[in-house]
Amino acid sequence: MESKQRVLIVEDDRWFADICADSLSDCDVRICHDAQTAIEAIDAARPDIILLDLMLPGSNGVAFLQELRSYQDTRETPVIVCSSLRMSPAQRQGMKVFDPVFFLNKTDATPERLQKVISHQSSVTHEKVLTDDSRSSGRQT
Numbered sequence: 001m002e003s004k005q006r007v008l009i010v011e012d013d014r015w016f017a018d019i020c021a022d023s024l025s026d027c028d029v030r031i032c033h034d035a036q037t038a039i040e041a042i043d044a045a046r047p048d049i050i051l052l053d054l055m056l057p058g059s060n061g062v063a064f065l066q067e068l069r070s071y072q073d074t075r076e077t078p079v080i081v082c083s084s085l086r087m088s089p090a091q092r093q094g095m096k097v098f099d100p101v102f103f104l105n106k107t108d109a110t111p112e113r114l115q116k117v118i119s120h121q122s123s124v125t126h127e128k129v130l131t132d133d134s135r136s137s138g139r140q141t
Contacts, residue, residue, distance in 0.1 A: 004028040007118060008047035010038040010064065011082075012056050016106065020051060020082075023111030024118060033057075035064035042074060049121055051114075052100075054083040065098035078121050082109055 005027040011017040012033045021029045030047070032038040034057050038050075050068075054061035061081070068074045081095070084106040092103060102117055 005049065005118070006030070006045065006047045007049050007051060008032065008038060008041060009051045010035065010056065010061070011051070011053045013053070016109075019111070020109070020114060023114050027118065035059040035061070035067075038064060039067060042068070042077075046074065047077065049118060050077060050079045051082050051118075052079050053106075054081060054085050062095070062098070065095075065100070069098055080104055080117060080121065082106060082114075 007024055007027045007029045009017050009020050009029060009031045010033075011020065011031065014033065017031045017033070021031055030041055030045070032041050036058060041047075052061050052064065056064070059067075061083070065079060068077065068079070078101045079098070080102045081100045082104040087095070087103070095103075101121055104113070104117060
């Protein structure tokens, strides 16, 4: 039996987070409404992919990405940025240092589109795991 894709949704808009979770019913979804809770959730059970809003209460999505990428065991975790924040090409270029795999505007985040993006990333990640078995466990910087 194949295990479900573990998706962590980091989104402070509860309605939007629930819509995303409902559209990913074939995945094992966990929702966190702020960056600190998301880091704790990752420590408890590392997700296969993260759907991240940039505008969060407290520590924002960029700070979350910076922390996520600072640990060896989460450095390679795929992150899809899903935000209503309009970013200029220069801002998107600046975000590339944090290696998000996809930028999705919330206005384009239909259930079908979200499923397609997650499904595509799942297959890319699966191929990478098959060719690169160098993942480590535990927090290492």
